[in-house]
Amino acid sequence: MFRSVALSLALTALLAGCQAPRPPAPPTKPIPVCAGGEMMMQTTLWFGLSKPQGGRVSSADWQQFLDKEVTPRFKAGLSVYDASGQWLEKSGRLAREPSKALLLIHGAENGVNDNIEALRTIYKQRFGQESVMRVDTPACVGF
16 A cells, blocks of 8 residues: 555656646747848739720820829839730620739838729729729839
């Protein structure tokens, strides 16, 4: 009996020293997200060039939109690419059309989102478009 009590006490003493492992301490320095630049946003807007009533947005119309609406809002810079896209209209018809892709790199400054949304709204109204697609992606940017 003494042996059994002694064994129980010894086992209890041994187990009392056991603790669950502690979680690792958080790093003292933040882990860098971008190895060679700063974290910014890349927004790409896709503008269809076919008008629903027929015809197309002309090169002159596009350039005027770019000069009067886009550039004043994004003076720091932008890129425009010619594209060819397709999408399913609300009517269920597959639409294929030439497009312009507008690529913007920006931070989270006040007003940026409003400026982007204004471009989408103006273009849809001016050229009778059903939509202007917007894609936002975080990006590591270095200059």
